[in-house]
Amino acid sequence: MKTTGATDASTALARTQDRDIIRQRRELIARLFIDERLTLDRIVDRLAKRTPPILVSRWTVARDLDHMRRENQRLFNPRRFDAINFVLEKVASYESLVR
Numbered sequence: 001m002k003t004t005g006a007t008d009a010s011t012a013l014a015r016t017q018d019r020d021i022i023r024q025r026r027e028l029i030a031r032l033f034i035d036e037r038l039t040l041d042r043i044v045d046r047l048a049k050r051t052p053p054i055l056v057s058r059w060t061v062a063r064d065l066d067h068m069r070r071e072n073q074r075l076f077n078p079r080r081f082d083a084i085n086f087v088l089e090k091v092a093s094y095e096s097l098v099r
Contacts, residue, residue, distance in 0.1 A: 020096060025054060026064045027093070033065055040065075 025047075032043045040058045047054040047061075056064075075086060 023093075024096065025056070026068050028054075029061055029064045030068045 028047070029043055032038045032046060033040075038046065040061045043061050044056060044058055047056055074080065075089075
């Protein structure tokens with residue numbers, strides 16, 4: 001089955017939006033875990049009480065924390081550190097927070 005260009009563009013946009021939502025959720029979970037020192041169960045409760053609520057399981061929170069740990073180890077490895085890419089990622093994250 002052949003798809004149209006419009007369908008491909010809308011699918012790509014939806015994937016990009018999904019990635020942004022997942023990235024924001026991961027950053028929020030990491031902040032709650034590191035800054036506020038909440039347990040996984042409390043993080044699940046806190047996310048459910050947000051407006052709009054973020055409904056996730058304890059397993060998802062643990063998976064997101066593991067992902068953030070791996071990503072930070074990759075980014076902050078002195079042998080592979082790319083300063084320009086690091087700054088661009090930070091600027092993109094700040095822009096997404098402003099929106």
